[in-house]
Amino acid sequence: MAIEVERQVLPLFETDDRSRWYNPDLPETDPFVPGHRTCAGCGPAIEYRLHLKAAEDNSIAIGPTGCMYVANSSYMCTPYSIPWAHTPIASGGSFASGVAAGYEAMIRKGKHPGPYPNIICMSGDGSASDIGLGSVSGMLYRNHDALLVCYDNEQYANTGIQTSPTSPYGAMTTFTPPGPKIPEGKKLWPKEVAKMMSEGHPWCYVATTTVGYPIDLMNKTRKGLNFRGAAFMQVYAPCQKGFVYQTPLTIELGKMVVECGLFPVWEYDPETRKYDHFVPEQRHPVHEYLKLQGRFGHLSAEHIAKIQASANRKWEQMDADVPAEFRDAEDPDYYTRLGIGKAGATASDKAKAW
Amino acid sequence: MAVKPAVEPASGKTVRVSGCTAAAFAARYADVDVVTAYPIRPYTAIMMTLAQMIANGELDAEYIHSDGEHAQLSAALGAGSSGARVFTGSSGVGVTFAYELYSFISGARVPIHMAIADRTLDPPGDFGSEHTDALCTRDMGWLMGWAATPQEVFDKTLMAYRMGEDHRVLLPQMVCQDGYFVSHISGEVVLPDPELVREFLPPYKLPFALDPRKSVSHGAQIMPEQGPPLQLSRARAMEEAVPVMREVTDRFAEVFGRQYPHFVEEYRLDDAEIAFFIQGAHAVTARGVVDALRDQGVKIGMARLLWVRPFPTEDVQKALGHLKAVGVVETNLGLGGATSGGVLALDLATALYSLRERPLLTSFMAGMGGEAVPSHEFQWMAKKLQQAVADGRVEKMTHWVGFEE
Numbered sequence: 001m002a003i004e005v006e007r008q009v010l011p012l013f014e015t016d017d018r019s020r021w022y023n024p025d026l027p028e029t030d031p032f033v034p035g036h037r038t039c040a041g042c043g044p045a046i047e048y049r050l051h052l053k054a055a056e057d058n059s060i061a062i063g064p065t066g067c068m069y070v071a072n073s074s075y076m077c078t079p080y081s082i083p084w085a086h087t088p089i090a091s092g093g094s095f096a097s098g099v100a101a102g103y104e105a106m107i108r109k110g111k112h113p114g115p116y117p118n119i120i121c122m123s124g125d126g127s128a129s130d131i132g133l134g135s136v137s138g139m140l141y142r143n144h145d146a147l148l149v150c151y152d153n154e155q156y157a158n159t160g161i162q163t164s165p166t167s168p169y170g171a172m173t174t175f176t177p178p179g180p181k182i183p184e185g186k187k188l189w190p191k192e193v194a195k196m197m198s199e200g201h202p203w204c205y206v207a208t209t210t211v212g213y214p215i216d217l218m219n220k221t222r223k224g225l226n227f228r229g230a231a232f233m234q235v236y237a238p239c240q241k242g243f244v245y246q247t248p249l250t251i252e253l254g255k256m257v258v259e260c261g262l263f264p265v266w267e268y269d270p271e272t273r274k275y276d277h278f279v280p281e282q283r284h285p286v287h288e289y290l291k292l293q294g295r296f297g298h299l300s301a302e303h304i305a306k307i308q309a310s311a312n313r314k315w316e317q318m319d320a321d322v323p324a325e326f327r328d329a330e331d332p333d334y335y336t337r338l339g340i341g342k343a344g345a346t347a348s349d350k351a352k353a354w
Numbered sequence: 355m356a357v358k359p360a361v362e363p364a365s366g367k368t369v370r371v372s373g374c375t376a377a378a379f380a381a382r383y384a385d386v387d388v389v390t391a392y393p394i395r396p397y398t399a400i401m402m403t404l405a406q407m408i409a410n411g412e413l414d415a416e417y418i419h420s421d422g423e424h425a426q427l428s429a430a431l432g433a434g435s436s437g438a439r440v441f442t443g444s445s446g447v448g449v450t451f452a453y454e455l456y457s458f459i460s461g462a463r464v465p466i467h468m469a470i471a472d473r474t475l476d477p478p479g480d481f482g483s484e485h486t487d488a489l490c491t492r493d494m495g496w497l498m499g500w501a502a503t504p505q506e507v508f509d510k511t512l513m514a515y516r517m518g519e520d521h522r523v524l525l526p527q528m529v530c531q532d533g534y535f536v537s538h539i540s541g542e543v544v545l546p547d548p549e550l551v552r553e554f555l556p557p558y559k560l561p562f563a564l565d566p567r568k569s570v571s572h573g574a575q576i577m578p579e580q581g582p583p584l585q586l587s588r589a590r591a592m593e594e595a596v597p598v599m600r601e602v603t604d605r606f607a608e609v610f611g612r613q614y615p616h617f618v619e620e621y622r623l624d625d626a627e628i629a630f631f632i633q634g635a636h637a638v639t640a641r642g643v644v645d646a647l648r649d650q651g652v653k654i655g656m657a658r659l660l661w662v663r664p665f666p667t668e669d670v671q672k673a674l675g676h677l678k679a680v681g682v683v684e685t686n687l688g689l690g691g692a693t694s695g696g697v698l699a700l701d702l703a704t705a706l707y708s709l710r711e712r713p714l715l716t717s718f719m720a721g722m723g724g725e726a727v728p729s730h731e732f733q734w735m736a737k738k739l740q741q742a743v744a745d746g747r748v749e750k751m752t753h754w755v756g757f758e759e
Contacts, residue, residue, distance in 0.1 A: 073574040083570050098434070099435065105388055135428065
């Protein structure tokens with residue numbers, strides 16, 4: 001007696017080498033319309049628009065507490081032209097499961113005409129990697145047909161820039177301020193959330209990308225939505241307020257973080273159980289990325305060398321060769337020779353130059 | 355047009371089942387779309403029964419294995435927000451683990467249903483029943499009441515869905531049963547004709563579901579000055595639920611032939627001087643004690659509360675206003691409260707306060723930790739009430755039964 005649940009299939013955008021971040025043939029629909037009050041240059045807001053443009057109109061968006069709740073959705077003035085719901089910060093995955101289960105049952109039982117809607121949950125990194133980690137894992141484990149996006153601005157930004165599990169080593173946040181006793185600020189290394197999801201739920205589609213590659217972001221969104229089951233994306237999206245950079249650099253940072261090896265962009269295929277890594281043509285040592293941001297302005301040569309070492313390990317994990325210069329940059333002396341990273345003065349001066 | 359289930363439930367049959375099974379049967383008759391589960395004793399048996407029904411093809415519903423009660427209620431809210439009819443439940447610390455969601459769900463005005471089989475809160479671990487678990491969520495905007503028998507669990511679940519889903523109300527509901535005393539002891543349950551249930555409880559439509567055909571935003575951020583009207587509308591919904599609950603109770607009687615009191619069971623209260631005020635399964639023992647004491651000439655009665663939220667102030671005034679002394683049987687812990695006892699006495703005292711003539715009021719901490727409340731304890735309580743009448747004042751606001759002379 002049950003009615004078959006009809007699913008949507010969204011075509012992928014054509015890409016060539018250049019169009020990882022450029023393509024004129026975008027859909028006209030814009031379910032994320034004006035009406036929000038995010039900061040100028042807000043990475044997650046740019047990202048949100050791209051996700052929903054890719055998902056189009058038969059979609060439901062879910063927003064656990066975070067920037068993309070508080071700064072986006074003012075009462076009577078939300079920016080969504082599709083249905084959207086706020087959830088508790090720890091509830092993104094479980095609420096999305098509920099919506100998915102509700103639609104499965106209602107369509108099957110003839111209470112909703114279908115087709116099955118695209119269900120997108122936009123969890124911040126605090127929600128997805130900290131307080132709501134179990135809820136995300138639960139949704140992936142149960143394989144509900146929905147896409148959970150971790151918009152990763154590497155901090156609890158909405159509450160005033162506190163460290164989250166994805167804040168990088170050495171980042172200055174209001175919970176990890178640098179001082180004479182703790183010169184590097186944040187001492188811990190970031191959780192690799194997407195890896196936790198792909199390794200722990202190997203039947204799910206998992207991908208990472210950044211706002212530096214809009215078409216890649218939109219295609220991965222569509223692949224995640226087309227996937228029959230749970231999908232997870234972690235998207236690097238800079239926060240001007242917390243990273244402390246010049247506003248026009250949001251997209252630039254989205255590329256630099258990848259070109260410096262600090263945020264690997266990859267896609268995990270649950271069928272072959274293999275990772276496809278994107279190795280950019282242009283690559284840079286990490287200090288080129290760090291110098292653009294005030295949150296790293298206090299770092300000394302020793303700390304920058306540690307961050308370069310961590311980037312080099314990531315290049316190795318991606319099977320990319322590690323240029324000799326990057327290896328040299330694992331040594332604090334490298335920075336002394338260049339005259340940078342002396343109690344932060346030079347690095348922040350360079351940031352100002354941008 | 356909704357699709358009928360492939361296997362229709364039994365019709366007009368009387369079965370002997372536990373309170374847990376009765377709750378699961380009711381969910382099946384209500385043809386719920388989504389069940390969200392997480393194991394904790396003693397309510398688990400409800401979810402086990404539903405899982406088997408789904409496996410057997412007797413109930414067409416999605417069953418979510420949640421990763422904790424917070425997730426369980428979050429998933430229930432997600433499913434409810436999308437327009438599905440949802441069934442969930444919990445016990446003891448499971449109820450409190452999900453605490454964030456109670457205000458969230460009633461504020462979202464999503465009428466999901468939660469079955470509670472009571473359990474004492476930790477520490478230490480105790481399987482026994484105490485009403486503290488559900489009662490500590492009593493001010494979060496849920497319709498809430500206790501059932502004293504498996505039949506009442508079944509009936510109340512169907513009624514609660516209809517009350518909560520009424521567009522004048524749109525509030526979630528909690529139907530509670532004492533752990534073990536009701537949840538795990540068999541009683542007779544009449545299973546109705548599924549066609550009658552569909553007539554009494556038709557498929558409902560959430561007027562503001564998350565549906566791409568008609569876009570809505572749920573729970574957008576507000577400024578403080580936008581708060582009062584929203585809170586007022588939730589408070590009004592609670593008040594407006596009272597007449598709807600009366601209507602539904604009477605409608606239930608018309609369809610199924612079982613008339614429940616709207617809010618308060620008045621047992622031998624007409625000419626009574628003293629009475630117990632109680633909710634839940636211990637009322638069954640209390641009735642027996644009332645009968646026995648009546649045989650000895652004691653003018654005693656009992657008022658059993660069927661719904662504690664919304665609190666039926668009018669009904670309580672009418673039932674108890676003429677008495678000389680009332681003893682609240684608490685079975686819940688309200689540490690540091692005005693009576694230094696439980697929380698029911700606080701509501702009752704407030705409800706009676708505006709009466710020109712009102713009874714003396716005391717309370718009894720009984721059945722704590724899930725202990726049975728035997729007849730001799732009720733008899734002891736009755737003595738305390740008789741003494742209060744004789745003295746013209748109560749000895750104290752709270753008696754710990756079993757710890758005093």
